[in-house]
Amino acid sequence: MADLQSVVGTGKVAVVTGAASGIGLAAAQFLAGRGMRIVLVDNDADRLAEAEKAVAERSQNPATDVVSMVTDVSDLDAVTALEREIAQRVGPVHLLMNNAGIQPGSSVFGAQASWDKVLGVNLMGIIHGTRAFGPGMIAHGEPAMIINTGSKQGITTPPGDPAYNVAKAGVKAFTEALEHELRNTADCQVSAHLLIPGFVYTPLTSRGRAEKPDAAWTPEQTVDFMIESLENGDFYILCPDNDVDRATDEKRIAWAAGDIIENRPPLSRWHPDYKDAFSAYLKR
Secondary structure (H helix, E strand, O other): OOOHHHHOOOOOEEEEEOOOOHHHHHHHHHHHHOOOEEEEEEOOHHHHHHHHHHHHOOOOOHHHHEEEEEOOOOOHHHHHHHHHHHHHHOOOEEEEEEOOOOOOOOOOOOOHHHHHHHHHHHHHHHHHHHHHHHHHHHHOOOOEEEEEEOOOHHHHOOOOOHHHHHHHHHHHHHHHHHHHHHHOOOOOOEEEEEEEOOOEOOHHHHOOOOOOOOOOEOHHHHHHHHHHHHHOOOOEEEOOOOOOOHHHHHHHHHHHHHHHHOOOOOOHHHOHHHHHHHHHHHHO
């Protein structure tokens, strides 16, 4: 497994998608402060331009070490072209953070366009990024990391937004398969990691709120936790927040898995017949 200190360093290259705001921007700023050359990727040109300025303030050599590229990660050809351009203009990639995500809302029988868009960005965007950049990261032979942003909604799959849940469940399964592939590849110096944020106040989650709710973490807190977890060599980076601690997350995840083991109805946590049982389980 790649060691974080050997990946994050002066002159090494980090590519961050969904970098125009939120966790992606906070990660790019942190990595720029560690001396890395940063490529910010997003499909929002205006926000990306502002993000580039913010990241440049953290860089010792902003004119050469901070680059932004407008790209739609759901478009395989665009991501493939992005990888080629970065290889030519910037150099070999040492840290890839597949972080781009959207959450417009969905329902099981809702608009097809919502499903296509969410799966295209939140799942296929991560697959495209990994498959486009991964072979080159393996081939250059230096320590490297691929960090994919998942969600607790891809693990406990709460009702209300099935397209988002399906996409993030796919990210979990894909990243697990990726790490298995990497660790069984001879002489491979690349490791994979699954970032599982808690409630984070970002443009994705703000829903019109102008101020951060007390329950939410900031993107910077999330990135600090991610870095600490990477330093510990963690694959599953399960982030708490100001409302839900690690123990509660673990119980919710275990209960969700228990639906299969105990043959309960799916999503029994929200089933009226199991409401009291789940409440009692949390208190134990």
